[in-house]
Amino acid sequence: HLATSLPLPSERDHLRPRIDLIAFMIDIKSKYSLKNVEASLAHVDASFFLGKVCFLVTGVGRVNYCSIEMNAIWKLGEVYCSPVLFCELELEGIRVATAQRLLRMLQICAGHVPGVSALSFSSLMRNSADD
Amino acid sequence: ENVDPQRTAFLLRKQWTLYSVTPLYRFSNARLRDYARLLSAFIAAEKQKGLAVEVGVELDIKVAVSSLPDLKGSDQDQAAILVQLSSRSPASPKNSEEKLIWSGWFCCVSGDDLSENVPEDFTCLPLFLANGAESYTSIVGNWFQKTFDCCFRRLAISPLHLSWMAAMWTGCKVDKTACAMELVFSVPRLPQPLDISYAIHPEDAKALWDTVQKTPGEITQEEVDVFMDCLYSHFHRHFKIHLSATKLVKVSTAIASAHCDGIIKFLQSQYLTGVLMLLTELAISRIQ
Numbered sequence: 001h002l003a004t005s006l007p008l009p010s011e012r013d014h015l016r017p018r019i020d021l022i023a024f025m026i027d028i029k030s031k032y033s034l035k036n037v038e039a040s041l042a043h044v045d046a047s048f049f050l051g052k053v054c055f056l057v058t059g060v061g062r063v064n065y066c067s068i069e070m071n072a073i074w075k076l077g078e079v080y081c082s083p084v085l086f087c088e089l090e091l092e093g094i095r096v097a098t099a100q101r102l103l104r105m106l107q108i109c110a111g112h113v114p115g116v117s118a119l120s121f122s123s124l125m126r127n128s129a130d131d
Numbered sequence: 132e133n134v135d136p137q138r139t140a141f142l143l144r145k146q147w148t149l150y151s152v153t154p155l156y157r158f159s160n161a162r163l164r165d166y167a168r169l170l171s172a173f174i175a176a177e178k179q180k181g182l183a184v185e186v187g188v189e190l191d192i193k194v195a196v197s198s199l200p201d202l203k204g205s206d207q208d209q210a211a212i213l214v215q216l217s218s219r220s221p222a223s224p225k226n227s228e229e230k231l232i233w234s235g236w237f238c239c240v241s242g243d244d245l246s247e248n249v250p251e252d253f254t255c256l257p258l259f260l261a262n263g264a265e266s267y268t269s270i271v272g273n274w275f276q277k278t279f280d281c282c283f284r285r286l287a288i289s290p291l292h293l294s295w296m297a298a299m300w301t302g303c304k305v306d307k308t309a310c311a312m313e314l315v316f317s318v319p320r321l322p323q324p325l326d327i328s329y330a331i332h333p334e335d336a337k338a339l340w341d342t343v344q345k346t347p348g349e350i351t352q353e354e355v356d357v358f359m360d361c362l363y364s365h366f367h368r369h370f371k372i373h374l375s376a377t378k379l380v381k382v383s384t385a386i387a388s389a390h391c392d393g394i395i396k397f398l399q400s401q402y403l404t405g406v407l408m409l410l411t412e413l414a415i416s417r418i419q
Contacts, residue, residue, distance in 0.1 A: 029290075029319070031359075032376035064287035064391065065378065069352050 006040035020110040021052050021118075023102060028059040031067045034076075041080065051118030052109050053082040056098070061088035081122050136400040138201055142236075143400060147260035148268070149286040149393040151414035152237065154245070154253035155279035160198060160210065166278075167196040170214070173274045193217045193229060204241030204408055209256050211238035216267055233263030235271055240407040245415045257414040258407065259283060260395070286393045286414055290379035293389060296409065298355040300384040301340045303402055305333075312336045313388075314362070315381035316374055327377065329366060333385060 001016075008016070022044065027033040037055070044053065055077055059065065077084040087098035109118040171194040199211035213236040217229035237256035239246070246255040261268040272283045288296075301312060311330045318325040343358045344350065363374045380391045387406050388396045395410065397403050 029378060030376045031363075032373045035375060064289050067290040067375075067378065069291060069356075071352065072356075 005036055006043040019048075019052075021054070021102075021106045022048060023054050023056050025056045025058060026068070026073065028057055028068050029062075029065045034068050034072065038076070049080055049082060049122070051082075051121035053080060054102075054105065054121075055080075055082060055084045056102070057084060057086045058089050060086045061091065083121060138199070139400055139403055142403065143397050145234075145262045145396065147262050147395050147397075149288075149395060149410065149414070150259040150261065150272070150283045151286045151417040152257055152259045152275075152284075153282045153418055154249050154255050154257075155275070155281045157252055158254040158256075158279050160212075163196040163198060163212070167194045167214075169278070170194045170196070170271065170274050174216075174270055177270050191219050192232075193219070199236065199238070202236075202238050202240065202404065202407065204239075204404060204411075205243060207243055207246055208239045208241065209237075209246070209254055211236055212256065214271060216263070216271075233261070233267040233271070235259060235261040235263075235268065238407060238411070240404055240411045242411050242415060244412075245418070254279075257418055258286075258411050284417065286410075286417055288389055288391050288393055288413065290391065292413060293379050293382045293391060294359050295350070295355055296387075296389050297382045297384070298340060298343075298358045299350060299409070300382070300386040300402075300406075301333075301336045301358075302344060302350075303384075303386050303399075303405075305385045305399065310383075310385050312385075313381075313383040314379060315383075316377040317380045318377045326380070327372070327374070329362070329374070331362065336384075 001019075024037045024040065025033070026037050055073070057073055073084060085098060085101065088094050105121070107113050108116050108120070111117070171192065174192055174194065193216070195213075195215045195217070197213050197215075199213050202211035203209070213234065215231060215235075216233040218232045219229045237259050239256050239258065242255055242257055245257055249255055259272075261271075275281060276283060297312070297314060310333065312333055314329045314331075316327045316329070318327065339361055340358055343354050343361075345354065360375075366372065366374050378391075382389050386399050386402045388398070395406070397406060
């Protein structure tokens with residue numbers, strides 16, 4: 001399911017399946033997309049931040065088009081205890097690889113991978129921050 | 132570092148295309164005359180090969196290479212090197228005036244980050260600025276690359292860095308009545324290209340920046356963000372357009388103007404070294 005911002009319209013709440021993973025997309029060329037994501041994060045229930053949220057930063061192939069400072073993105077990942085993935089949508093190889101990663105994360109979040117839960121994502125992040 | 136405005140006046144109000152240059156191998160300040168001679172011969176040879184720049188009139192090109200010792204930030208910086216190409220038509224009398232057709236200069240202002248980490252034999256002049264026909268820039272660049280084993284690359288400026296420049300330059304005090312601050316944005320993903328030009332009265336811009344900046348002489352990313360966000364929300368209030376979703380491509384203030392393609396124009400000699408320091412930093416980060 002794709003949405004340009006949160007919260008999702010309430011009319012369709014009863015038809016909506018369970019949400020297992022929220023991937024927030026930030027276009028590094030657009031400051032507006034970062035602001036939009038920051039505003040949408042406020043509408044997400046706290047329980048999602050136990051591994052069911054990730055940030056996907058696109059447009060990273062072109063350094064010269066950067067409108068967002070990297071520190072702002074790292075900080076976002078830290079504050080919300082969620083992983084930050086980078087990809088360049090215009091390159092098919094990277095696009096496919098990123099889609100596969102997201103799919104794998106989704107499988108784990110939906111509980112389809114025995115022995116691994118979404119909580120592993122946040123604990124992995126905490127460890128690297130402590131180093 | 133007060134630069135004598137007379138000596139650098141010729142650098143102002145010209146459009147300079149920016150390049151980053153890797154350190155030059157075995158470059159010597161003492162051999163500038165030799166380099167001028169060798170470059171002159173190289174240009175003549177290129178013209179023989181048919182890479183003539185101007186069709187028709189055969190131009191006699193004279194090369195001058197000189198040093199600009201004023202343009203540096205710290206004592207460790209290399210003095211700037213200026214290369215000038217002048218022409219005189221062979222038809223005109225021997226002592227007629229030569230016309231300057233191309234200029235290019237290398238410089239390094241506060242480039243300690245780079246010069247400290249480079250082995251001996253290497254000269255750090257990471258910023259190159261060119262004014263004149265692209266074909267001459269190419270020929271001169273090729274000669275330097277061959278002779279000093281260095282590499283030239285166009286230096287583009289990202290919207291992030293342009294917004295830093297907008298904030299920094301707005302804060303500068305200017306004596307005469309300053310011209311408006313202008314920001315140009317390019318709107319992506321439209322069938323027809325669309326540019327939005329946002330002009331702000333310089334006093335309003337300075338007043339805004341003064342309320343944002345906490346410590347004079349210091350600028351943080353957060354302050355730049357707040358400054359730009361204020362400008363964006365003001366624009367949105369009036370025109371319902373989110374400038375933050377567009378690409379900032381050009382910044383013009385009374386100090387200087389910069390374009391994302393890597394083009395700069397210096398307008399105030401007292402801030403020349405300041406702007407060069409910022410550009411040197413950009414060039415160094417591109418090289419490393």
